[in-house]
Amino acid sequence: MLVTSVLWGTTGTAATFAPDAGPLAIGAAALGIGGLLQALVAIPALRASRDVLRANAATVLIGALGVAVYPLAFYASMAAAGVAIGSVVSLASAPLASGLLERFLDRRRLGRRWTIAAALGIVGSGLLCIAKLRDPAEAAAGTTLLGIGLGLVAGITYAGYSWCVRRLLAAGAGRAAAMGAVFGAGGALLVPVLCITAAPLVGSRDFLLVAGYMALVPMFCGYLLFGFGLTRVPASTATTITLTEPAVATVLAVAVVGERLAPVAWIGLAVIGLALVVLVVPLPGSRAATSADEAVDRRIADGPGAGSSPPTSSPPTHSTLTIPTGPAPPSGRAPVTPPERTRGRERRARSSERRAADG
Numbered sequence: 001m002l003v004t005s006v007l008w009g010t011t012g013t014a015a016t017f018a019p020d021a022g023p024l025a026i027g028a029a030a031l032g033i034g035g036l037l038q039a040l041v042a043i044p045a046l047r048a049s050r051d052v053l054r055a056n057a058a059t060v061l062i063g064a065l066g067v068a069v070y071p072l073a074f075y076a077s078m079a080a081a082g083v084a085i086g087s088v089v090s091l092a093s094a095p096l097a098s099g100l101l102e103r104f105l106d107r108r109r110l111g112r113r114w115t116i117a118a119a120l121g122i123v124g125s126g127l128l129c130i131a132k133l134r135d136p137a138e139a140a141a142g143t144t145l146l147g148i149g150l151g152l153v154a155g156i157t158y159a160g161y162s163w164c165v166r167r168l169l170a171a172g173a174g175r176a177a178a179m180g181a182v183f184g185a186g187g188a189l190l191v192p193v194l195c196i197t198a199a200p201l202v203g204s205r206d207f208l209l210v211a212g213y214m215a216l217v218p219m220f221c222g223y224l225l226f227g228f229g230l231t232r233v234p235a236s237t238a239t240t241i242t243l244t245e246p247a248v249a250t251v252l253a254v255a256v257v258g259e260r261l262a263p264v265a266w267i268g269l270a271v272i273g274l275a276l277v278v279l280v281v282p283l284p285g286s287r288a289a290t291s292a293d294e295a296v297d298r299r300i301a302d303g304p305g306a307g308s309s310p311p312t313s314s315p316p317t318h319s320t321l322t323i324p325t326g327p328a329p330p331s332g333r334a335p336v337t338p339p340e341r342t343r344g345r346e347r348r349a350r351s352s353e354r355r356a357a358d359g
Helices: 002-009 011-015 023-041 043-048 050-055 057-081 083-105 112-133 136-141 143-171 175-201 205-230 235-239 241-257 263-280 287-302 338-358
Strands: none
Touching: 002 011, 002 205, 002 241, 011 023, 011 057, 011 083, 011 205, 011 241, 023 043, 023 057, 023 175, 023 205, 043 050, 043 175, 050 057, 050 143, 050 175, 057 083, 057 143, 057 175, 083 112, 083 143, 083 241, 083 263, 112 143, 112 263, 143 175, 175 205, 241 263
């Protein structure tokens, strides 16, 4: 998982080594080629889950649109606002967008942890805007606000296609099939964009090297390692990747690209990092809500009726006395309860005593 997060964190810095290539060309090459490779290696799984995928074609299409829009917005955000701010805003907004999707589409309750993280994320993004807009050149061009807006679009689309993959898994599709379908279809949508934006750069050695690296290493190998790790570590461990990736991207942007951040910007990044920590580390008293959400996830994954057991009859107890109120049985004799039987024996005994006295 740590290797995966490091690979994903290098994408923004790697894009700067092809300065002649625009963000659209970089984004289309990264997930266009990488998505098609994901589908290629998942062909057996796609065949095995074809009925489920066909029945959920709308979910696959929505997820594919998210995959197609995400890299274009992500790399455009970094081109406008810088690698550090663009990557952090994109990655920090994704968990918050996921929470809103689950609230309105899955009807899941948003707890105190999500609310605190959302507030911190908004404050951190505001500090980033203030820090960059204090630069006259940035304020005149308005590129920072544009970059932050595109970062929010990237975070929303990332959350969207992640939600679609989750729905496919809940519907019964295999992990490789769900990833291959959504990423393969999204990669196919990016092919025309790649042909249009990268056509003038085909002869550029820098672009070919960067595009090849982005498609094969962070996208293809990174997602393969991510899927492999999910089968061996808890979900809480996998979630910490969200913390590591923007940290790696920020360090590389400052150390390699040479970006300089004002103190206010560093405070904003720290606040956003704190928001991500709040999303990962449970707050006191939130365990019950987390357990309830996990129960909902199990019910969704298991399908309708899962988790319920057929009603069973309670064994009769000797302390329970049942007095029937319905008609008498066919024999014509009403059932006699133990107290009545005792009183009958007493009446017969007194009758025998009277007969003996009269005789």
